[in-house]
Amino acid sequence: MSRGDVTQAIRDRLGGLSIAEFRRRVTEAEAELSDLGVTFTIYSDKDAIDRVLPFDAIPRVIPSDEWQIVEAGVRQRVTALNLLLHDIYHEQSILADRVIPADLVLANANYRPQVQHFNPPCGTYVHVCGIDIVRDRAGVFRVLEDNARTPSGISYVISNRHTMMRAFPELLEQMALRPVGDYGHHLITALREVAPAGKSDPQVALLSPGTYNSAFFEHVFLAREMGVPLVEGRDLVVGDDDRVYMRTTGGLARVSVLYRRLDDDFLDPKAFRPDSMIGVPGLMRAYRTGKVTLANAVGTGVADDKAMYAYMPRIIRYYLDQDPILPNVETHVCRDPDGLRFTLDHLEDLVVKPVGGSGGYGIVIGPRASAAELAACRAQLQADPGNFISQPCVDLSVTPTLIGDKVEPRHIDFRPFAITGKTTWVLPGGLTRVALQRGSLVVNSSQGGGSKDTWVLA
Amino acid sequence: MPEILLARYALAIFWLARYVERAENLARILDTNATFARDRQGAQHWHSLLELHSDQERFAATHTSPTAAAVLRFYVTDDSNPTSIVSAIGMARENARILRPLISNEMWAHLNVFNKWLQTLDDQALAPGDLTRLFNRIKESCQTHTGITDGTLHRDQVSYFYRLGRYIERADATTRLLDIKYHTLLPHVADVGTPIDIGQWDAVLRSAAGHYAYLRAVSTGVTPSGVAAFLLLHPRFPRSVAFSVAEADRLLAVLRTRHELAGGAAAAASLGGLRNELAMLDIQQIIARGLHEFLDHVQKRLIAATDDLGEAFFDTGTGVGSRVTLDQRQA
Numbered sequence: 001m002s003r004g005d006v007t008q009a010i011r012d013r014l015g016g017l018s019i020a021e022f023r024r025r026v027t028e029a030e031a032e033l034s035d036l037g038v039t040f041t042i043y044s045d046k047d048a049i050d051r052v053l054p055f056d057a058i059p060r061v062i063p064s065d066e067w068q069i070v071e072a073g074v075r076q077r078v079t080a081l082n083l084l085l086h087d088i089y090h091e092q093s094i095l096a097d098r099v100i101p102a103d104l105v106l107a108n109a110n111y112r113p114q115v116q117h118f119n120p121p122c123g124t125y126v127h128v129c130g131i132d133i134v135r136d137r138a139g140v141f142r143v144l145e146d147n148a149r150t151p152s153g154i155s156y157v158i159s160n161r162h163t164m165m166r167a168f169p170e171l172l173e174q175m176a177l178r179p180v181g182d183y184g185h186h187l188i189t190a191l192r193e194v195a196p197a198g199k200s201d202p203q204v205a206l207l208s209p210g211t212y213n214s215a216f217f218e219h220v221f222l223a224r225e226m227g228v229p230l231v232e233g234r235d236l237v238v239g240d241d242d243r244v245y246m247r248t249t250g251g252l253a254r255v256s257v258l259y260r261r262l263d264d265d266f267l268d269p270k271a272f273r274p275d276s277m278i279g280v281p282g283l284m285r286a287y288r289t290g291k292v293t294l295a296n297a298v299g300t301g302v303a304d305d306k307a308m309y310a311y312m313p314r315i316i317r318y319y320l321d322q323d324p325i326l327p328n329v330e331t332h333v334c335r336d337p338d339g340l341r342f343t344l345d346h347l348e349d350l351v352v353k354p355v356g357g358s359g360g361y362g363i364v365i366g367p368r369a370s371a372a373e374l375a376a377c378r379a380q381l382q383a384d385p386g387n388f389i390s391q392p393c394v395d396l397s398v399t400p401t402l403i404g405d406k407v408e409p410r411h412i413d414f415r416p417f418a419i420t421g422k423t424t425w426v427l428p429g430g431l432t433r434v435a436l437q438r439g440s441l442v443v444n445s446s447q448g449g450g451s452k453d454t455w456v457l458a
Numbered sequence: 459m460p461e462i463l464l465a466r467y468a469l470a471i472f473w474l475a476r477y478v479e480r481a482e483n484l485a486r487i488l489d490t491n492a493t494f495a496r497d498r499q500g501a502q503h504w505h506s507l508l509e510l511h512s513d514q515e516r517f518a519a520t521h522t523s524p525t526a527a528a529v530l531r532f533y534v535t536d537d538s539n540p541t542s543i544v545s546a547i548g549m550a551r552e553n554a555r556i557l558r559p560l561i562s563n564e565m566w567a568h569l570n571v572f573n574k575w576l577q578t579l580d581d582q583a584l585a586p587g588d589l590t591r592l593f594n595r596i597k598e599s600c601q602t603h604t605g606i607t608d609g610t611l612h613r614d615q616v617s618y619f620y621r622l623g624r625y626i627e628r629a630d631a632t633t634r635l636l637d638i639k640y641h642t643l644l645p646h647v648a649d650v651g652t653p654i655d656i657g658q659w660d661a662v663l664r665s666a667a668g669h670y671a672y673l674r675a676v677s678t679g680v681t682p683s684g685v686a687a688f689l690l691l692h693p694r695f696p697r698s699v700a701f702s703v704a705e706a707d708r709l710l711a712v713l714r715t716r717h718e719l720a721g722g723a724a725a726a727a728s729l730g731g732l733r734n735e736l737a738m739l740d741i742q743q744i745i746a747r748g749l750h751e752f753l754d755h756v757q758k759r760l761i762a763a764t765d766d767l768g769e770a771f772f773d774t775g776t777g778v779g780s781r782v783t784l785d786q787r788q789a
Contacts, residue, residue: 035567037555203462211555220558230559235464247465249615249771250719 003063006175006457010059013171019405026057026402029167038159038217053156054450056401057168060412060432067178067456070133070141070416071426073326076316078129078418081148081303083319085125088302089116099318100311104335108308110301112264114271118288120297121194122422127259127295128187129418130154130431133326135397142394143326144413146312148304149296150261153431154183154417155218158225160453161429176458178428183417184225187259190421191226194293195256202256204228205246207236209262209278219261231255233262238282244292257293264298306355306389307333329394335386343390344381350390352377365441367393396441401434401452411435413443414454428456461717463615467560469772470553471616475623477550478569481543482600483631484510486665487638488533489593492526492586494661504529506638511541527584534592535579543596544576562610565603572599615717622709622767629702630760632689633753635665640749659685666697686749687741699756700736706763707733721770728763732756 014022030052033039039050062070087094088105095102105111130151132144161180165172188204195202208219210232223230235246236255245252260267266276271284286292302308308315310331313324332339332350343350347366354362364377381388398409416430432454433443443449487510491503505524508514513532516539521528536542551573554566576596583592604624611617639662659682663669672680672688675695692698707729713719714726744752 035571036563037558037566037570211552216555217558223559229462229464229467231464232466235466246462247773249463249465249468249619249713249721250717253462 003061003457006061006063006455009175010061010171014058016170022057022402023405025167026055029057029163030055033159033163038155053445054436055160055163056434056450056452057164058400058402058407059164059171059453059455060399061455061457063457066141067428069325071428073141073143073324074129074131074416074418074426075424076320076322076325077131077143077146077312078126078420078424080312080316080319081126081129081146082124082420084315085297085300085303086123087319089118089299094315094318097318099314100308104307104311105302108302108305110264110299110305112299112302114284115288115297115299121197121293124194124420125297125300126303127190127194127297127420129420130415131418133414133416134329134394135414137395139397141326142329143312144329144394145306146304146309147415148300149263151415151417152215152218153415154427155221156451157417157427157429157431157454158183158221160451164453175455178456178458180427180429183419183427184222186419186425186427187222188226188228190419190425191257191259191293191295193421194295196290196293199256203254204257204259205231205255207231207233207258207260207262209266213261215261222259226259233278233280236280236283238280238286242286242289242291244280244283244286255292257295259295264301267294267298306353307335307386310389329391332390334381334388334390339390340381340385343388344378347374347378349393351393352381352388352390354387355389363442365393393441399432399434399452401436403436403438408438410438411441411443429454461614463619465772467557468615468619469768470556471560471620472623472767472772474550474553474557475620476627477546477553478600478603479624479627480631481546481550482597483628483635484533484543484546485593485596485600486667487635488530489590489597490661490665492530492589492593494657494664507533509638510634513539513541527581530584530589531581534584535576535581537577544579547573547576560612560616562606564606564610568599568603568606572603615713615719618709618713618717619771622706622713625702625706625709626760626764628697629699629706630757632666632697632699632702633756635662636686636689637750637753640753656680662689668695668697671695683741683745686745690744691736691739691741693737700733703729703733703736719771722767723770725763725766725770728759728766732759732763
């Protein structure tokens with residue numbers, strides 16, 4: 001089926017529903033998600049509020065020929081990221097060859113000298129990767145951001161499909177869609193592949209910061225999909241034999257692979273932040289001696305910050321001798337004097353982002369900013385240029401979205417997910433986030449975004 | 459691969475069961491009290507209820523007198539009172555949140571919705587004419603929970619720790635139920651054997667859903683010692699102390715044999731000893747020893763068994779890390 005056939009079918013089928021009926025089903029679906037606690041947590045100054053991610057029932061359709069480009073591009077990007085990390089933590093030839101500035105790596109807050117020369121099984125550093133993609137006015141898919149630490153959102157991808165199947169069964173009838181429900185199976189398979197050498201039937205566990213983490217629902221979801229225990233730091237202990245054990249009713253039981261959903265900083269108070277209450281003392285010792293595999297590997301944050309992003313096209317050419325299948329958005333690195341000058345000269349036309357940030361926090365959108373906001377941004381840029389990049393305002397693509405009782409265009413982005421053990425598998429689908437405010441370009445859930453099901457056609 | 463259960467999960471499921479059981483028992487007692495404590499001793503019944511969890515002092519700190527309205531609010535909707543129904547279900551839900559990886563969506567969603575509903579209750583819901591409906595709904599919600607659990611919880615260690623918690627809590631609750639009526643009745647020697655006296659003991663039976671079960675099982679009619687014997691010692695009534703302790707003892711034995719858990723010898727000794735006592739003693743011996751003293755003794759054995767379970771199963775591999783809270787009642 002082509003996109004045209006499918007969108008026509010969706011239009012016809014939706015046409016058979018009144019807006020009231022449509023609205024009723026969405027409301028019921030959201031109530032069900034709320035009952036199930038399928039929520040994320042928003043932190044304001046004083047409160048933590050559990051919210052259901054707003055769900056838009058009009059699916060976003062990606063035909064198979066377009067998907068092939070995305071899939072190949074994601075695979076290429078993940079391959080390059082893994083090669084980059086291996087190089088950074090071994091020979092550093094890319095620095096010697098001056099393809100990327102050495103201090104961008106070595107002075108990076110997320111560079112971990114503790115894992116220099118460490119060999120993770122299968123050479124895989126980024127086991128789970130989420131790559132944020134937008135589509136510009138010309139219809140070109142472009143990478144906006146790489147997420148190589150602990151990317152989240154996969155639970156919404158699968159939960160959105162379930163919601164569609166339950167609330168709008170007639171929309172899916174006879175549609176040839178690629179399935180997304182086997183993500184957990186692919187993840188556990190990859191995690192077993194990267195278990196410490198010689199360990200047959202390795203015990204895998206998901207390491208979560210705990211019930212108060214904003215993504216706890218997703219941790220639960222993934223532990224269940226994989227059929228593995230969800231553990232917290234306090235459940236684990238590192239023995240004198242450098243092995244990692246979990247405390248069970250029958251005593252200590254070995255764990256060989258941890259899919260960890262906490263940042264490097266918090267993993268081990270003996271190696272990183274000493275005030276971490278959610279980590280496991282001695283975990284890095286176990287990791288460096290190869291007694292436990294951590295996924296994602298320690299130290300991946302150096303590869304996915306927004307300054308490194310600007311060099312990704314060069315990195316892909318360097319390791320793979322290929323042109324990037326998915327181009328970047330044009331990016332000005334403010335640590336370069338030229339980039340800073342350009343950014344300051346065109347501030348009102350650019351989007352300025354802190355290099356280490358996530359979740360949409362700290363972003364200044366020039367065309368929408370007040371004079372005072374621009375002045376503050378200018379001062380920050382001059383005080384600490386290395387902390388920022390700037391990009392032109394991408395004219396994000398839009399998709400039909402139900403707003404009130406009308407269907408209106410809203411801006412969207414897209415995060416496909418790739419799993420890498422011995423090889424890389426890309427989920428045929430992903431998280432489509434939608435900016436529900438008219439004209440808004442910010443799709444982050446913490447900033448009023450919603451999501452919709454993404455249909456990759458077979 | 460051997461069956462693995464995280465110690466923290468075992469602790470959470472044990473207390474999840476206890477908190478739901480506690481809420482159900484509290485609803486039963488409050489319901490009966492609201493219905494049958496309308497006589498001239500009414501005020502005293504509400505006061506004695508506060509002895510249920512030794513709550514007199516905490517209640518007095520924020521209230522002037524134990525009116526029906528004040529005690530009901532204290533035990534149903536007051537979320538600052540840790541022994542209220544809303545607090546118990548809140549704690550059950552917190553434990554369920556920890557257990558999300560293990561329990562069914564239905565179990566979680568039901569507790570989530572139950573908890574949300576309780577949070578919305580205000581004084582309006584506690585109006586005298588609406589109480590029976592309110593307590594019925596609370597009891598039914600607790601029973602729906604146990605039904606969903608029975609129908610969806612995997613029959614591995616988790617399910618045994620769950621039922622262990624339920625029966626230990628139930629044994630404890632039944633002793634407390636008997637204990638408050640013991641206090642109410644005995645000081646008023648003049649009332650013993652009068653219609654009010656019998657009515658109060660019948661109310662105790664009704665709190666435990668035992669009115670008709672008693673009439674069927676005991677031919678002599680409702681007498682104080684008959685009711686005490688039935689609720690303490692009857693081997694087949696599912697809310698009696700003897701039945702609950704025997705179940706707890708059996709469940710622990712299964713964990714230690716079929717599931718090959720090495721620990722728990724001390725808890726098994728506590729529960730087994732108590733089971734034997736309850737099987738050997740008759741009510742006259744117990745009354746001769748002092749009913750209140752005996753109930754106190756049972757409660758202490760149950761607390762000791764809980765502590766032993768904590769040491770054996772809920773905090774294993776000690777030495778590093780934080781110690782888990784064993785008695786969540788105090789937490």
